[in-house]
Each structure stands twice: as C-alpha cells, then as structure tokens.
Amino acid sequence: MSEAASTRVALAKSTARIAKRRTNTRTTALLPSLTPLLHEWLPRQRWFAGKGRPVTGFSLVAATEILPLDTAGTGPGLLHLLVRAHQPDTAAQAHGDCYQLLLGVRTALPTRLTAARIGQVTDGPLAGRTLYEGLHDPRVADLLLERLRRPGTLGPLRFDRAAPIPSGLAPRFLDTEQSNSSLVYGDAYILKIFRRVFPGANPDLELPLALSREGCGRVPAPVAWFEASTPDTATGEPLTLGVLQPFLRGAQDGWQLALASLGSGRDFVPEAHALGRATAEVHTALAAALPTPALAHAQTRHLVAGMVERLEAAAQAVPALVPYVPGLRTAFDAVTALGHTGRSWAAQRVHGDLHLGQTLRGPDGFWSLIDFEGEPAKPLPERRSPQLPVRDVAGMLRSFDYAARSHRPWNPEWAARCRAAYCEGYARGAGTDPRSEPELLRAHETDKAVYEVLYEARHRPDWLPVPMAAIQRLATTTA
Structure with missing residues (x-):
C-alpha cells in the first residue's frame, strides 16, 4: 500500500475517535508542554505579525488531532492548533493574535524533514516526540487534500467543497509567501493556508465565491475550503482557515x-x-x-x-x-x-x-x-x-x-x-x-x-x- 493510500485508510479509521478526544486532559496539558518550543519557533516565521515585540505567553483556542499518532509511533500525527500569541502593546488585538498551526509529530524525523524541525517535546502528552512544520511533509499534505475531498466536520473544523477533487495529486510546498503558506497539488490546485486568522469570512474566500457566482473568470473560483468554529469567537462567525483554488499552470x-x-x-x-x-x-x-x-x-x-x-x-x-x-x-x-x-x-x-x-x-x-x-x-x-x-x-x-x-x-x-x-x-x-x-x-x-x-x-x-x-x-x- 502506498504512503498516500495508508494515510487515507488511517484517516477513515480515526475520524470518530478524534472528535471524542478533542477536549480531554491530553488536550488540556498540551499547550504548556509545547510553549517552550513555540516561544523559540513562532516569532521566526515570516508570517508572524508581531515581530519586534516579545511574546509573553500563549493561550489555546482549539486543538484537533487530524491524524492521531499510531500506537506503534511509526507514522506521523497531524495536530491542528489555533493559538493566541500574547504580546505587549497590542491594544487593537486585546486578546492577542490568533495563529493557525499545522504541526507534524513523529517519533523520529526523516532526514528529508530536518529543515522543518521545531524541536523535541520534553514533557506532557507528546513527551519524547519530535515536533515539525507539518506542511513540509508530503504525507501530511496529502491528508489535507483528502479532508477537502470529503466534506464534513472534525471537532471545531468544517470542510466544504464546491466541485469534485481527484485523488493522488502529488503535493509540493511553496516557500515564497510572506503572510500565508501554500501547497500545490499536481500543478492542478493550490491550497492557501491562512496563518493569522480572524472571526469572519476571509475576503480571499468571500470575494472569489461571489465572483464565481457572477460568472467572472478573472479570478480562480474556490474549489474547496475549511473553517473553524471556536468557543472564544465572540461574534459567532467562523474563522476561514484555508482555500483550495485552481493552480494557473504556466501563468x-x-x-x-x-x-x-x-x-x-x-x-x-x-x-x-x-x-x-x-x-x-x-x-x-x-x-x-x-x-x-x-x-x-x-x-x-x-x-x-x-x-x-x-x-x-x-x-x-x-x-x-x-x-x-x-x-x-x-x-x-x-x-x-x-x-x-x-x-x-x-x-x-x-x-x-x-x-x-x-x-x-x-x-x-x-x-x-x-x-x-x-x-x-x-x-x-x-x-x-x-x-x-x-x-x-x-x-x-x-x-x-x-x-x-x-x-x-x-x-x-x-x-x-x-x-x-x-x-x-x-x-x-x-x-x-x-x-x-x-x-x-x-x-x-x-x-x-x-x-x-x-x-x-x-x-x-x-x-x-x-x-x-x-x-x-x-x-x-x-x-
């Protein structure tokens, strides 16, 4: 069985138990154990908006195990976090900026993922595991496309689709964007992951959808997207997390x-x-x-x-x-x-x-x-x-x-x-x-x-x- 196929099988088997486990003691103890690593890693990312000011702490908005670690620990896990970074002098963002993190978790990190390494967790539910930027891992990237191919909810996450999406498209990470991150699938689609997220529809989803309804071909129409509904969203509006659109090959x-x-x-x-x-x-x-x-x-x-x-x-x-x-x-x-x-x-x-x-x-x-x-x-x-x-x-x-x-x-x-x-x-x-x-x-x-x-x-x-x-x-x- 190919790595991509095994990912899809694991995904199908784990969906039900993920929802049940998303608010247990494992999740409660998670953020304190990751905080030392995030303090070091997050401010260095190009999409981190609070550069030049120290991070005074983190608070967890939502945590979802999109792909739990297998019991043998041989395959990757994928942890989706929405985390607020607290900094001084953020009057406009009284509660801190909210960031979307897709963290891979492995017992041992393959050499090809060395550049994506965040660090080793020393305590808590992931003690002894290695944390890394999940979007650099082809197996994790394939998993995200599978989620978008099959609309539905997973804990606070909701996946929607406007058109069928083929499977088996090889992913590659684009290391060029400043405020977001993107994956290209087989030169057919591009998935933009929003890093700093806000309650309410992101215009990068809202406006292309509106233009698509008007038949305007000047903007690639969204094929699929995913959002989050979180307990601390005072407005009750979801947070737009990512949009899949056609990749304009050769443009x-x-x-x-x-x-x-x-x-x-x-x-x-x-x-x-x-x-x-x-x-x-x-x-x-x-x-x-x-x-x-x-x-x-x-x-x-x-x-x-x-x-x-x-x-x-x-x-x-x-x-x-x-x-x-x-x-x-x-x-x-x-x-x-x-x-x-x-x-x-x-x-x-x-x-x-x-x-x-x-x-x-x-x-x-x-x-x-x-x-x-x-x-x-x-x-x-x-x-x-x-x-x-x-x-x-x-x-x-x-x-x-x-x-x-x-x-x-x-x-x-x-x-x-x-x-x-x-x-x-x-x-x-x-x-x-x-x-x-x-x-x-x-x-x-x-x-x-x-x-x-x-x-x-x-x-x-x-x-x-x-x-x-x-x-x-x-x-x-x-x-």
Whole structure:
C-alpha cells in the first residue's frame, strides 16, 4: 500500500475517535508542554505579525488531532492548533493574535524533514516526540487534500467543497509567501493556508465565491475550503482557515513580467491596457454581486479623516515627509470640498491590495487577479468594508512606478505610458475612466504613497526614494 493510500485508510479509521478526544486532559496539558518550543519557533516565521515585540505567553483556542499518532509511533500525527500569541502593546488585538498551526509529530524525523524541525517535546502528552512544520511533509499534505475531498466536520473544523477533487495529486510546498503558506497539488490546485486568522469570512474566500457566482473568470473560483468554529469567537462567525483554488499552470507574475519588459527595453503598454480591462471586469462583477452603499458627505468626511490621520502619523515617524505635508493635505482637502458640494459615489467591495504582484498572465495572454485577502495588517472588518474602486486603481498605478524605479536607469516614461494604458483599459472595461475624477485618484494615490513611505522607512530604507519621488510629485500636483 502506498504512503498516500495508508494515510487515507488511517484517516477513515480515526475520524470518530478524534472528535471524542478533542477536549480531554491530553488536550488540556498540551499547550504548556509545547510553549517552550513555540516561544523559540513562532516569532521566526515570516508570517508572524508581531515581530519586534516579545511574546509573553500563549493561550489555546482549539486543538484537533487530524491524524492521531499510531500506537506503534511509526507514522506521523497531524495536530491542528489555533493559538493566541500574547504580546505587549497590542491594544487593537486585546486578546492577542490568533495563529493557525499545522504541526507534524513523529517519533523520529526523516532526514528529508530536518529543515522543518521545531524541536523535541520534553514533557506532557507528546513527551519524547519530535515536533515539525507539518506542511513540509508530503504525507501530511496529502491528508489535507483528502479532508477537502470529503466534506464534513472534525471537532471545531468544517470542510466544504464546491466541485469534485481527484485523488493522488502529488503535493509540493511553496516557500515564497510572506503572510500565508501554500501547497500545490499536481500543478492542478493550490491550497492557501491562512496563518493569522480572524472571526469572519476571509475576503480571499468571500470575494472569489461571489465572483464565481457572477460568472467572472478573472479570478480562480474556490474549489474547496475549511473553517473553524471556536468557543472564544465572540461574534459567532467562523474563522476561514484555508482555500483550495485552481493552480494557473504556466501563468507568470505581473511584477516579474514588468521587470522583464524594463530589462529588455520592451514596451509594456499592451499588457497594462489588458490589465486595466481585467481590473474593471472584476470591479463590475463585484458591484453586481455585493451591496454598493452610497458614499455621501458624512462617509466622505470619514474617508478623508482617515487619510489625514495616516499622513500625520507617518510624518511623525518619517521626518523626511514633514516638508510635504501641507501640499499633500491639499489632495485630501479637494475631496472634502467635493463632498461639501453634495457629490456622492457608490462604494463597493474591491481587491484592497492590488499591485502587479497580485496579477497573473496565462500563456494565452489572459490576465487574472489573485490574493483578495487585502492588507493583512489591517483588521478584518476594515478589509471587508466597501471602498471606492479607485483605491485599487491607485494601488496599480503606484506599482507601475515601483517597477520603473527598480530598474537602472530609472525610466519615468515607461511608468507614465503604463499608467495611461492601464486607465484606458479600465475605461474600456468599466465605461468610466478613473482619470475623469482626478481629485479622487490623486487623494488615493497620495494615501498609498504615504503608506509606502512609512513601510519603506521601517523595513527597506534603501527603497525610501521610490515613494518619496511620488510624494514630491503629488505634493505639488493640482487635480
């Protein structure tokens, strides 16, 4: 019997007894025994959001043995944990950030999994066992696909499926993402595992499902997903844990395509135009699928107040921004003035973090948009709130500028042509050119550039001149 087949047999035999054992003394004693290992391992992970602040403790939200250790201890166990990491100065997350961990447990770790090792448990119910990052283990990865192939519940976990999924697809771990983790199955599907999780539907599941119902082919439709219902979820909403979508085989990342264009001296205008049209089609479908509340005077005032607040906070943190604050404020004041005249706009759900790296072009030239999670650092309710579509447009315009600035020598004409082509393509798809409301476009691009200045100053100081060049332009621009 193959390893994958034996995993499926073990899975079928263990389902009933897992549910019975999920709240016993074994589970109660589990977290204290793992805490020393988690203290060392968790802050080093790329997807850990609390870097720079010490972890003061952990609390267990839920524990599920998806695959219990066999009695002989020869095969792996898979332990699914939802754990809160407590840190100082987390006023926005009073109870600590909640993380999803998929931990493999073995008596002896094979050499091929050495890099995934977390450590050996010294006491508690897993004493003497070796703990490791389970997603690196093909047998564990195969088990996750089996769970998604067979909808149902397992303790607090619920697995749902929108279409049949074939078995026997070889898994491979993608070691490229920052805020999540992904597995590819046979170049047919990609499973995104959300690491930092929140009560409520994750937009990366919610919006692609809505777009699928509208027949929009610009976003891969979810094939399966899993969620958790936990006792400490005050809202009663489930936590989205993972989404399985078609893997766009042969597709190329928009950011890499843009850099290749710059490096070869080739124009990127046709691609930018097609990408603008693709964005417009997604916006149109989202507006048809979900509510589009009016952004009237009071809401406009709230929108501008948030932009001003972010500008002032960034200026306090980055002194280089201070001389430009008065000029940048005029961009926001212009939107306020429009609100005073009675202007209103239709808000809707949008991508929320659109840039070239969130796009894929297939071998046939067809553009797709991916990663609808929004900015992971923002609270989930904010990411799920309706926004003006121009927010996505501004994000993409800034991305063209970043691409041009990353090339030596800087090619501002390339960025200008791409920006114009993108807006023209958007107008072709939506019927409205985003440049026809220059006050809105300038304000949102300014807000995005301010965010970039703060990010680069904190994380990549060498890149700070990129957004600062935009700040200088935007501070002296009139709508």
